[in-house]
Structures are given as structure tokens and as C-alpha cells.
Amino acid sequence: MDKTRRNFIKKTAIGTTGIAIGGLGMTATSYARIVGANERMNFAVVGVNSRGGAHTAAVSKDSRGVVSHICDVDSKALAKGIDYAKKASNDNNPKAVKDFRKLVEMKDIDVITIATPEHWHAPMALMAVQNGKHVYLEKPSSHNIRENDMLVEAQKKYGKLIQMGNQQRSAVTSWQGIEKIRNGVIGEPYHGRAWYAATRGSIGTGKVIAVPDHLDWELWQGPAPREEYRDNIVHYNWHWFRNWGTGEALNNGLHELDICRWAMGLGYPNEVQSSGGRFFFQDDWEFFDHQRLTYRYDKGKIITWEGNSCNGLQVLGRGRGAMIYGTKGSILLTRNGHIVYDKGGKEIEVVNEKEASATMNTVGAGNLDTQHFGNFIDGIEGKAKLHSPIEVGVVSVNLCHLGNISQFTGKTLQLDPKNGKILDKKIAKKFYGREYQPGWEPRV
């Protein structure tokens, strides 16, 4: 909440305690209710075609927040987002805003949550913290490694909080499972194995068509170099184009790779290797539908991710998961709970979330979001440390960027484990950042 508004509310509230408020026809109690509503943090949710709805739902469930603004460059999505927000809580009566550059300057907004395509993530978050807003930033935090460096720098410079939206970091059962690992239940952890399996179809070959009336294509593209509008990009399919998206490793792999890294207490590895390819369709998809990533750490420890975007064969009956292998046993950490296995593979403890969280839908809404937003709001109130502060989140995001760079170059990458920088100077330079549309370059 901006200081002027807070001070105004404080003064007004003190001045009217215990009396009927002349002229307004209100009792102190009804007035207090309004003051209570005004003291809530105002959240602007940006990008509401799909995932933004989960942000709205999570904010609406927390009595400390209210959805005051909805921002989208697609008027259909915007209308849907407003409608959804009003239904999510009687307190939400959001204003509609199309242009993020205007939104970010609005003084009555305390927090901005970002669920846009990935080319916009870091540029928006940077503008938000520069304008004094706290930020909930969907994973992956960035389109490239340089933007992650900028986010960490800007967070320090402007002192606003940035929570990354990898919501399993707030799963109670993951916390409990990881505490058991720390207490030695599986002995020494040596392999974190993450996986994802889905049955995605083809995105076809795009045809250049007129931009739909309801979409501002210029603002949708924002910092990304301009391309003609085609019929297989908006919405969602941008994930598979390098100008806007980052592929399956960052779309889904990131979630469980991050859990493995957290569970094993690891940072950057010494080496990254990727193999895979596009096996299923001949279409515009610019990434890989099968990818195996291997991260090698000291003492032979590894983290691996196997991504199958178009082959839904599950592992242990699950389309996604993170298994940590140790010298005394193993532990499976999922969004819904954890299972401890002994060395012989026998289940010895099963712990489930009381309320199951969505696992395989593209929106990903569930109680983990509520917990992750709750932790974010606790952080803003100074009551808790963030579960996924940006400087921690970017390490896992960079692991995925590095995996894609290994795949694009066909090379095993040697890294400086202190900071994750690629030792091959040519590759490091070529893949560090991206080109921006002139005039749209982000800055710290």
C-alpha cells in the first residue's frame, strides 16, 4: 500500500473511532469495515487468459489482498479476467487496464502478479519494482540468463520482494519430506530424478492472418522483435517459439528440477548435458518434445530430468514427479505429498496433502497457489521469509536455460559452479541474452 493512502486511512480511522460519521450516515462499525477493505493490499493481475485466473483465485482467498486491477492486451481475456475476479470475491471490483506501462505507474497498486508469456516476464517485473511494487512472477522468471541477473540486481536495488511462481516450494508435504532427508531418512542423497510426461498435439504450420480485433499484437509482442501475426501463436502455443517461449524444460521441467535441487541442497553444477529432439511432428515447434537433462555435481551426484511432451507414459503412475535416491532409501516428492521407500523399494511412509492440488492441467490452480501467495503476503508483511525469492528461483531457471543451450549447441557445457557461468566464452556470449525490439530494452 502506498504511504499516502496508508497515512490517510490511519488518520481518518483514528479521527472517527466510536462515533457516527456525520453526513455519511454510517456507524463506526460499518465504516471500520470499509477501512478494513481499504487496508487490504491492492493486487493487479497481469495476463489472465489462463494461469492469471489461478493468481486471482489465490489472492481472493487471502483476506489481506484484493484484486483491484486486471491487465491484458486481449480484450476478450480481459473481460473474462474481470468477470472471474468478481465471481472469486465480492470484494473484487477490478479496473480493466490494457497497457502495462500505464498500470505500473498507478499509485493505488501495491502488488503486481505476472502470468504473461515469457518474453514479458523479466521486463515487466523490472518495471514493477522500479515503480515500487512487489511482484509475484510466474515461472520461469526470465526468457534468458541475462534477464535473471538483471532481476536479482533490481531486487537488491529497489528493495521490493519478487516471489517466483514455482508453487511447490510452498507445499507443506515437500517441506516435511525435505526435512526428513536432512534428518537422514534416505542416507546420503546422490541422484535427484525429475520427469514430466504429456501427450501434446502438433501446433501445425502457422499462416499469416489479420490480427484479431480483440488483440493488441504490438503490446503482446512488447520487448520481443516484431513478427507477423500467425494463426498458431496466441494463446499458449508461443511456448514453443524461441522469440517468446522457452520450451518444455522451463515450462514444466523447472518445477521438479527445482524440487530436486532444493531437496539435495545443491546450487549450480560443474557440467550440464542435454540430449533429445523433436520426434513427433513436423511443424513450427522450435524446441524438443523429448529431452533428457543431466546436471553433474561434486562427488558424482547428479540431477536429471526426462521430459516427454508427446508421449504420456508415466513413471510410477505419475505424469510428473521428483524422486530423490539416497544410500539408505528414496523419497518421492510430488505436488500432492511424499512417499519414503526403503533400499529394497518398499513403501515405508506415505504422506498426502489433505486437499489434492492440480497436477497435470495447464492452469495448475490449487491449494499450493494459495499457500505460495500466502507466503508472499506474509513476506510483504515482514512475517516470513519468501519460499521462492528471486535470487533462489533464478538458479533453477538458469539450470533449465543451460539445458536448452546444451541442446542447441550439441555440447556438454562446463560451468563455474560458483555462479553457473558457462566456461566456453563464445557460447556464454552468444546465449547470455537476447535481441530486443528497439525502444523496448529492459533496464535495471
Ligand SMILES: NC(=O)c1ccc[n+]([C@@H]2O[C@H](COP(=O)([O-])OP(=O)(O)OC[C@H]3O[C@@H](n4cnc5c(N)ncnc54)[C@H](O)[C@@H]3O)[C@@H](O)[C@H]2O)c1
Ligand atoms: N506455476 C504454474 O503451475 C503455471 C501453470 C501454468 C502457466 N504458468 C506460467 O504462466 C504464464 C502464462 O501462461 P498461460 O498458459 O496463462 O499463457 P496464455 O498464453 O494462455 O495467457 C497469457 C496471457 O497474457 C496476456 N498478455 C500478453 N502480453 C501481455 C501484456 N503485455 N500485458 C498484459 N497481458 C499480456 C495474453 O493476452 C494472455 O491473455 C507462463 O509463463 C506459464 O509458464 C505457470
